[in-house]
Amino acid sequence: DAMVIQNPRYQVTQFGKPVTLSCSQTLNHNVMYWYQQKSSQAPKLLFHYYDKDFNNEADTPDNFQSRRPNTSFCFLDIRSPGLGDAAMYLCATSRDDTNQPQHFGDGTRLSIL
Amino acid sequence: GESVGLHLPTLSVQEGDNSIINCAYSNSASDYFIWYKQESGKGPQFIIDIRSNMDKRQGQRVTVLLNKTVKHLSLQIAATQPGDSAVYFCAANQAGTALIFGKGTTLSVSS
Numbered sequence: 633d634a635m636v637i638q639n640p641r642y643q644v645t646q647f648g649k650p651v652t653l654s655c656s657q658t659l660n661h662n663v664m665y666w667y668q669q670k671s672s673q674a675p676k677l678l679f680h681y682y683d684k685d686f687n688n689e690a691d692t693p694d695n696f697q698s699r700r701p702n703t704s705f706c707f708l709d710i711r712s713p714g715l716g717d718a719a720m721y722l723c724a725t726s727r728d729d730t731n732q733p734q735h736f737g738d739g740t741r742l743s744i745l
Numbered sequence: 746g747e748s749v750g751l752h753l754p755t756l757s758v759q760e761g762d763n764s765i766i767n768c769a770y771s772n773s774a775s776d777y778f779i780w781y782k783q784e785s786g787k788g789p790q791f792i793i794d795i796r797s798n799m800d801k802r803q804g805q806r807v808t809v810l811l812n813k814t815v816k817h818l819s820l821q822i823a824a825t826q827p828g829d830s831a832v833y834f835c836a837a838n839q840a841g842t843a844l845i846f847g848k849g850t851t852l853s854v855s856s
Contacts (some may be wrong), residue, residue, distance in 0.1 A: 636788075638788075672849070673848070673849075674834060674846035674847060674848050674849055675789065675834075675846050676846075677843050677844070680843075689843065722788050722789070724788075729841065730777075730840045730841060731776065731777040731796060731838075731840060733779055733791045733794050734779075734791075734844060735791065736781075736788035736789045736790070737788050738786070738787045738788045739787070739788050
């Protein structure tokens, strides 16, 4: 049973056209994370929510935003996608942010035309 | 800050052999370590974790060893199977900080 669900699995957008990626979880975890993963690289943390508290990584571009309307859902908004934003976007959850495994979804692969 | 690195980008083994994937970390204050397996087109899948108060932990066919003296972590897979072929990531963090991932080792298992 999928516990971290990402939709869609594949997303194509045009250069500069806003796009939103979705993540939902059935684990009732407090923390939700968004990572960017480019080909043959490690996942790179963009930001995370601990409950409603938003924590942005220092090097995450302003072009990337996130919303968490409730415990189960979290969204990644890319306001003006550039060619360099083509990547796999991974959502993960954990019970809390201290020494707990993160559970990942299968990602959304974003292509930019 | 923390950096995490894997010793070999690729590892090729025969089915039935034992595999060892090694990882080094830089921050002596790191107290939590985790291994993930990522198959093509999928998200990272949790394999096993270990806290800094332990030096060994075993799971089903997997063992993680932690050497805090030399800041080294290894994942051992017993009787490697074709289904174990994937990219393996180690990650480390200190309480309250982000999990830092290493670059990944691609394990190829041939029959």
